[in-house]
Amino acid sequence: MSSHPSRVLSEFLAGLRYDDIPASVIARTEDLYLDWFASALAGKGARQIDIMERYVEKMGPSSGPSTILVNRKNSSPYFAALVNGASSHLVEQDDVHNGSVFHPAAVVFPAALAAAQDLGKSGADLLVAAVAGYEAGIRIGEFLGRSHYRIFHTTGTAGTLAAAVAVGKLMGFNADQFLHALGSAGTQAAGLWEFLRDAADSKQLHTGKAAADGLLAAYITRDGFTGAQRILEGAQGMAAGMSTDADPARLTDRLGARWATAETSFKFHASCRHTHPAADALQLLMQREGLQHDQIVAVNTRVHQGAIDVLGPVVNPQTVHQAKFSMGTVLGLIAVHQSAGLGEFEQHALQDGKVGAFRDKVRMTLDEEVNTAYPARWLGRVEVDTVDGRHLSAAVDVPKGDPDNTLSRDELEDKAQRLIRFSRAATPQETDRIIAHAWQLHAAPAVNDALNNLFAR
Amino acid sequence: MSSHPSRVLSEFLAGLRYDDIPASVIARTEDLYLDWFASALAGKGARQIDIMERYVEKMGPSSGPSTILVNRKNSSPYFAALVNGASSHLVEQDDVHNGSVFHPAAVVFPAALAAAQDLGKSGADLLVAAVAGYEAGIRIGEFLGRSHYRIFHTTGTAGTLAAAVAVGKLMGFNADQFLHALGSAGTQAAGLWEFLRDAADSKQLHTGKAAADGLLAAYITRDGFTGAQRILEGAQGMAAGMSTDADPARLTDRLGARWATAETSFKFHASCRHTHPAADALQLLMQREGLQHDQIVAVNTRVHQGAIDVLGPVVNPQTVHQAKFSMGTVLGLIAVHQSAGLGEFEQHALQDGKVGAFRDKVRMTLDEEVNTAYPARWLGRVEVDTVDGRHLSAAVDVPKGDPDNTLSRDELEDKAQRLIRFSRAATPQETDRIIAHAWQLHAAPAVNDALNNLFAR
Numbered sequence: 001m002s003s004h005p006s007r008v009l010s011e012f013l014a015g016l017r018y019d020d021i022p023a024s025v026i027a028r029t030e031d032l033y034l035d036w037f038a039s040a041l042a043g044k045g046a047r048q049i050d051i052m053e054r055y056v057e058k059m060g061p062s063s064g065p066s067t068i069l070v071n072r073k074n075s076s077p078y079f080a081a082l083v084n085g086a087s088s089h090l091v092e093q094d095d096v097h098n099g100s101v102f103h104p105a106a107v108v109f110p111a112a113l114a115a116a117q118d119l120g121k122s123g124a125d126l127l128v129a130a131v132a133g134y135e136a137g138i139r140i141g142e143f144l145g146r147s148h149y150r151i152f153h154t155t156g157t158a159g160t161l162a163a164a165v166a167v168g169k170l171m172g173f174n175a176d177q178f179l180h181a182l183g184s185a186g187t188q189a190a191g192l193w194e195f196l197r198d199a200a201d202s203k204q205l206h207t208g209k210a211a212a213d214g215l216l217a218a219y220i221t222r223d224g225f226t227g228a229q230r231i232l233e234g235a236q237g238m239a240a241g242m243s244t245d246a247d248p249a250r251l252t253d254r255l256g257a258r259w260a261t262a263e264t265s266f267k268f269h270a271s272c273r274h275t276h277p278a279a280d281a282l283q284l285l286m287q288r289e290g291l292q293h294d295q296i297v298a299v300n301t302r303v304h305q306g307a308i309d310v311l312g313p314v315v316n317p318q319t320v321h322q323a324k325f326s327m328g329t330v331l332g333l334i335a336v337h338q339s340a341g342l343g344e345f346e347q348h349a350l351q352d353g354k355v356g357a358f359r360d361k362v363r364m365t366l367d368e369e370v371n372t373a374y375p376a377r378w379l380g381r382v383e384v385d386t387v388d389g390r391h392l393s394a395a396v397d398v399p400k401g402d403p404d405n406t407l408s409r410d411e412l413e414d415k416a417q418r419l420i421r422f423s424r425a426a427t428p429q430e431t432d433r434i435i436a437h438a439w440q441l442h443a444a445p446a447v448n449d450a451l452n453n454l455f456a457r
Numbered sequence: 458m459s460s461h462p463s464r465v466l467s468e469f470l471a472g473l474r475y476d477d478i479p480a481s482v483i484a485r486t487e488d489l490y491l492d493w494f495a496s497a498l499a500g501k502g503a504r505q506i507d508i509m510e511r512y513v514e515k516m517g518p519s520s521g522p523s524t525i526l527v528n529r530k531n532s533s534p535y536f537a538a539l540v541n542g543a544s545s546h547l548v549e550q551d552d553v554h555n556g557s558v559f560h561p562a563a564v565v566f567p568a569a570l571a572a573a574q575d576l577g578k579s580g581a582d583l584l585v586a587a588v589a590g591y592e593a594g595i596r597i598g599e600f601l602g603r604s605h606y607r608i609f610h611t612t613g614t615a616g617t618l619a620a621a622v623a624v625g626k627l628m629g630f631n632a633d634q635f636l637h638a639l640g641s642a643g644t645q646a647a648g649l650w651e652f653l654r655d656a657a658d659s660k661q662l663h664t665g666k667a668a669a670d671g672l673l674a675a676y677i678t679r680d681g682f683t684g685a686q687r688i689l690e691g692a693q694g695m696a697a698g699m700s701t702d703a704d705p706a707r708l709t710d711r712l713g714a715r716w717a718t719a720e721t722s723f724k725f726h727a728s729c730r731h732t733h734p735a736a737d738a739l740q741l742l743m744q745r746e747g748l749q750h751d752q753i754v755a756v757n758t759r760v761h762q763g764a765i766d767v768l769g770p771v772v773n774p775q776t777v778h779q780a781k782f783s784m785g786t787v788l789g790l791i792a793v794h795q796s797a798g799l800g801e802f803e804q805h806a807l808q809d810g811k812v813g814a815f816r817d818k819v820r821m822t823l824d825e826e827v828n829t830a831y832p833a834r835w836l837g838r839v840e841v842d843t844v845d846g847r848h849l850s851a852a853v854d855v856p857k858g859d860p861d862n863t864l865s866r867d868e869l870e871d872k873a874q875r876l877i878r879f880s881r882a883a884t885p886q887e888t889d890r891i892i893a894h895a896w897q898l899h900a901a902p903a904v905n906d907a908l909n910n911l912f913a914r
Contacts, residue, residue, distance in 0.1 A: 051680045058676065059535040061518040076516040151698035156644075183652060187613075187659045188666060190647040193693035194685040195640065201683045202644045209645055213666075219515065223508045226658045228651040236650035241608035242698060 005251040006232050010178035012255040013136060013165055018128050025259045026442055029127050029134075031412055032095055034438035035266055036105035037069070038416035039094040041425035042342065043087025044070035048204040052086045065448065066114035070425060072455050077114035077219075078212050081163070084110035085211030086204040089155070091342055093419060097134075097264045098402075100141025100158070101149050103207070104264060107159030108133035110211035112166040115218070116447040121170050123444030129169040131261050137162025138260040139253060143232060145245040152242055156191020156206030161232075163214025164221075171222050183227020184217035186238050266401040268415070269340040271323075274307040275330040276399045277370075277380030283334050285384055285394035293335035293358055295387050301327060302367030302381035304374035311364065323349035328359030341415070342422040409439070430455055462708040463689050467635035469712040470593060470622055475585050482716045483899055486584050486591075488869055489552055491895035492723055493562035494526070495873035496551040498882035499799070500544025501527035505661040509543045522905070523571035527882060529912050534571035534676075535669050538620070541567035542668030543661040546612070548799055549781055550876055553730050554591075554721045555859065556832050557598025557615065558606050558763065560664070561721060564616030565590035567668035569623040572675070573904040578627050580901030586626040588718050594619025595717040596710060600689060602702040603832070607766055609699055613648020613663030618689075620671025621678075628679050640684020641674035643695050654770050656779040723858040723869070726797040728780075731764040732787040733856045734827075734837030740791050742841055742851035750792035750815050752844050758784060759824030759838035761831035768821065780806035785816030799879045835859070866896070887912055 018026075043049045053071055056079040066080030067073075070087050074080075088094050089106040096103050108130055116126045141158040148154060164185035168178055191210070195202035221227070231237045232251060239246035269279050278301040285291070301307075310325065317323040323345060324330070332355035333340040337348055348355050370379045380396035398405035407415065413435050420431045433454050437444070444450040475483075500506045510528055513536040523537030524530075527544050531537075545551050546563040553560050565587055573583045598615040605611060621642035625635055648667070652659035678684070688694045689708060696703030726736050735758040742748070758764075767782065774780040780802060781787070789812035790797040794805055805812050827836045837853035855862040864872065870892050877888045890911050894901070901907040 048682060051677050051682045054680055055673070055677055059517075059533040059673075061516075078516040151693050180657070183655075183657055184659065184662060187649045187652060187662065188647045190645050192644045192685070192688065192695065192698055194688050194691040194695075194697075195644060196693070197691060198640075198683070198686045200637075200640055200685050202641065202685060205641060205644065205677075205682070209670075216512070216516075220508050220512055220662075223511055225505060225508045225662070226655070228649070228657050228659060229655045231649065231651050234651040234654060236608050236653070238649065238651075240651075241649055 004230065005248045006179060006182060006230055007175065008252045009136060009139065009255065010175040010182065013132050013169065013178050014173060014175040016128060016132055016169070018124050020256065021128065021131055022259065025131065025262050026127055028262045029130050030438050030441050031407070031409070032105055032261070032264060033109060033130065033441060034412055034416050034435060035095055036088055036109040037434055037438065038419035039091065039105065040069045040084050040088035040110070042093065042419040042423045043090030044423040044425040046090050048201045049083070049087045049090060052083050052204065052208060056083055065118040067117065067451055077118045077215055080114040081110045081215045082208045082212040084114065086208030089203060089207040091270070091419070091422070093267050093270060093342065095264045095266055097138045097141070097260065099263070100138045101154055102138060102141035102158055103155045104134045104137050104162060106207040107155060107163045107210040107214065108137060108166045111163035111215040112170065113447065115167040115170045115215060117451065119170055121447055123441040123447055123450065125170055126447050127442060129166040132169040133162045133166030134261040134264065135255070135259070136165040138263070139251050140232065142250040142253070143246055143248065144239065144243045145247060147245045148243040151193060153191035153193055153203070153206050156210050157189040157238070157242065159207065159210035160189040160214045160217070161185040163211045164217040167215050167218035168221065171218060173221070177221055179229050180225070180227040181218050181221040183229065183231040184221060184225060185214050186231030187228065188213045188217065189238060263403050265403065266407045266412070268401040268407065269330065270342045270345055271330045271340050272310065272325045274310050275327050277378045277396060278303065278327065278382055279330050279334050279340060280396040280400045281380035281382040281394045282331050282384070284396055285382060285392055286335065288394065289392060291386065293354060296335065296358070296384055297361060297387055298385040299331055299362045300383040301331070301362065301364050302370055302383070303364050304371040305366060306374065308364055308366060317350065320345050320349055326359065327364055328362035329355060331362050332356070332358035339418070341418040343418050346422070426455065461687065462705045463636060463639060463687055464632065465709045466593060466596065466712065467632040467639065470589050470626065470635050471630060471632040473585060473589055473626070475581050477713065478585065478588055479716065482588065482719045483584055485719045486587055487895050487898050488866065489562055489718070489721060490566060490587065490898055491869055491873055491892060492552055493545055493566040494891055494895060495876040496548065496562065497526045497541050497545035497567070499550060499876040499880045500547030501880040501882040503547050505658045506540065506544045506547060509540050509661065509665060513540055522575040524574065524908055534575045534672055537571035538567045538672045539665045539669040541571065543665030546660055546664040548727060548876065548879070549729065550724050550727055550799065552721045552723055554595045554598065554717065555835055556720065557595045558611055558832055559595055559598035559615055560612040561591045561594050561619060563664040564612060564620045564667040564671065565594060565623045568620035568672040569627065570904065572624040572627045572672060574908065576627050578904055580898040580904055580907065582627060583904050584899060586623045589626040590619040590623030591718040591721065592712070592716070593622040595720070596708050597689065599707040599710070600703055600705065601696065601700045602704060603763070604702045605700040606763065608650060610648035610650055610660070610663050613667050614646040614695070614699065616664065616667035617646040617671045617674070618642040620668045621674040624672050624675035625678065628675060630678070634678055636686050637682070637684040638674050638678040640686065640688040641678060641682060642671050643688030644685065645670045645674065646695060650767070653767065653782060656776050720860050722856070722860065723864045723872070725857040726787065727799045727802055728787045728797050729767065729782045731760070731767050732784050734835045734853060735760065735784065735839055736787050736791050736797060737853040737856050738837035738839040738851045739788050741853055742839060742849060743792065745851065746849060748843065750811060753792065753815070753841055754818060754844055755842040756788055756819045757840040758788070758819065758821050759827055759840070760821045761828040762823060763831060765821055765823060774807070777802050777806055783816065784821055785819035786812060788819050789813070789815035798875070883912070
């Protein structure tokens with residue numbers, strides 16, 4: 001039934017089994033899970049998340065099967081998904097799928113984890129559900145296209161359907177039920193970029209609501225609530241109302257052969273993406289040459305024009321946020337502290353004289369090759385002059401965290417530890433247990449038991 | 458600040474006081490309240506509402522300040538708004554504002570009543586809040602325009618903001634807070650017409666979620682959560698994403714001088730409003746000519762484009778709900794049973810062969826005059842061919858229930874009694890108390906106490 005791509009997608013989702021999914025994709029999904037878990041904890045203490053917690057105390061039950069990660073309280077699945085969704089995008093270190101410009105973890109895992117706890121599901125069930133949510137959500141984001149993303153926050157819109165799919169998979173939906181759940185999720189899908197202009201708090205509302213509303217769609221579908229059969233491609237559906245370049249073929253693109261889940265990128269540095277290629281190249285060079293920051297007298301980063309446009313104006317950063325757009329500061333953190341993570345930014349980006357001194361050694365130059373390759377490829381090129389008169393260079397062709405240069409489990413553990421340390425949402429011992437839990441997720445007989453063993457309460 | 462209509466609207470809302478509102482508008486708001494209250498009760502027992510009640514039992518607290526009308530249980534304001542919003546549009550007898558094609562009661566009163574109970578407000582407070590919600594929501598619906606309504610269910614989208622405004626008014630918001638609440642509500646606004654094609658249940662989801670999500674926006678605003686300052690008119694706001702003919706001047710149209718609340722129509726027939734002008738015109742014609750249904754061989758209804766868009770897909774209704782969107786079925790009930798009320802739909806819309814036969818005689822044609830007058834005026838124009846070869850026509854310029862042809866309090870009481878009898882949601886004695894409660898709402902010191910005295914529990 002090629003004229004009904006939503007149904008083809010639904011049939012794929014209904015038939016998906018753990019054994020159909022390549023082991024490498026399952027392992028990558030555990031990677032994504034740990035990365036998400038730590039991101040959700042990293043939002044603890046932020047004003048927006050405090051407000052959402054108070055909202056849940058007012059509106060939700062004070063007990064229930066599902067865990068709110070930032071405060072370790074339990075509530076009903078809806079409210080756990082709401083707060084965990086809100087908190088997981090707060091520090092902007094959660095994963096991203098480049099082609100769909102969609103952050104799957106922030107919406108899929110909050111809904112799936114809350115439902116898995118409620119439904120007594122295993123780690124393998126949760127992994128299959130997450131893969132279903134990623135595969136559907138990424139294709140829906142690609143389907144909605146660039147015209148959609150210009151106005152709508154795809155993570156909020158496509159995310160509502162992705163969350164519904166993940167929960168529906170945990171409920172064992174057949175194709176008809178997936179169609180209904182997509183219908184009920186799609187007709188709730190929302191999220192506008194207008195808030196960016198005012199630096200308003202809506203981003204947390206978008207991810208929290210997408211996770212929670214998608215979960216709602218699945219729960220009412222299970223009880224027989226019906227939805228539109230072509231919410232995506234129909235004449236009065238999402239594409240008709242919210243896109244001018246939607247491509248229905250993307251909804252069914254190589255289902256079961258292409259694993260979009262494994263195309264998802266991890267964010268490595270806690271800075272503007274335009275700084276990442278040079279940061280990676282400098283790190284490579286310093287490790288390769290065994291250099292310390294004080295052995296370097298000058299760094300020339302060879303960049304694309306977009307980097308100069310965005311980063312060029314930031315000469316003397318005054319806030320942590322500004323520092324994330326300062327090429328010199330980012331390279332200074334890499335050189336002096338070997339990392340440009342959240343903690344380094346908070347502690348060292350502004351106050352550390354060594355980082356400041358290194359910042360003033362860094363310049364950007366437009367590079368023809370780098371500029372031509374962009375935006376399809378983000379090439380990192382640095383040239384370094386040393387105190388002993390050497391002129392060194394290094395090149396990185398795929399930024400750290402992209403699928404072709406993904407993070408190792410050691411690097412993921414390190415990133416998770418840094419995220420959790422940043423918000424003090426868990427002790428080092430608890431963090432170790434969280435990491436072990438993620439790496440053993442495929443074997444966990446019950447997600448709920450596994451979660452309950454993570455935290456001292 | 459004419460360049461910031463959202464702010465002008467917010468300043469009006471912040472300044473609105475009971476004494477500013479004409480007594481006739483207050484009285485009409487009590488009429489609207491009774492009509493809504495009975496509509497919400499009429500949804501009791503429907504499958505969709507049963508599912509929403511089960512959802513609340515699963516996700517919400519089992520006690521709280523706010524009343525779920527269909528089952529008399531209490532929960533938190535969010536869940537009372539959700540279920541009352543879902544149930545109040547179920548039988549499609551709730552009010553409608555023609556110019557905005559917006560059903561204000563179904564989203565404004567569920568949110569306002571739930572919050573008024575929580576906040577300990579008076580009947581006068583509730584009436585002012587409802588007027589604020591109506592005035593804002595109607596203008597927002599008008600602002601979003603016809604292009605919006607072609608794809609989006611305005612009651613879901615504009616309704617989310619209307620609900621937020623009503624709750625914000627109960628919370629005493631200043632203009633800045635109203636702007637934030639509009640931002641947080643607008644970025645959640647959703648609802649697509651695609652479900653109509655499949656007779657899916659989404660309409661109840663739209664009204665329930667609009668009421669509940671608007672309430673959510675107001676509660677987090679009170680705690681300091683910020684929203685976009687131009688969610689309606691901004692470059693990445695609702696109009697940019699969801700309309701091609703938005704008119705910002707409508708947002709501030711004669712604020713404080715024009716009372717849009719009092720322009721709201723009561724529904725007389727139990728069907729989609731788009732069928733009413735033709736139903737009135739056919740009823741007039743048949744009474745005038747003394748015609749019986751079997752003397753008619755063809756009916757041509759001359760309609761506006763919106764009627765064709767919404768009703769056109771419903772060719773062969775399979776459910777009572779779908780039948781309410783079938784022009785042929787509605788006219789068939791009028792022709793065969795002289796009424797298209799709730800009872801007639803339940804008993805005759807699908808099973809009665811005479812109604813089915815009449816349905817197939819009805820067609821819709823786009824009429825230039827009708828289309829141009831819409832949505833300000835809903836003109837009814839029918840042409841009838843009779844078995845004896847006559848070609849007759851009739852015109853109705855103001856459908857029954859419109860402000861210029863409104864229902865008296867006796868007619869409203871009669872309609873409320875019929876709605877409540879239909880679902881058996883209250884006894885006749887309780888219904889009398891509900892009616893008395895509505896007519897004395899302006900004098901009620903505490904809405905919560907008044908509500909608690911209505912029902913035997």
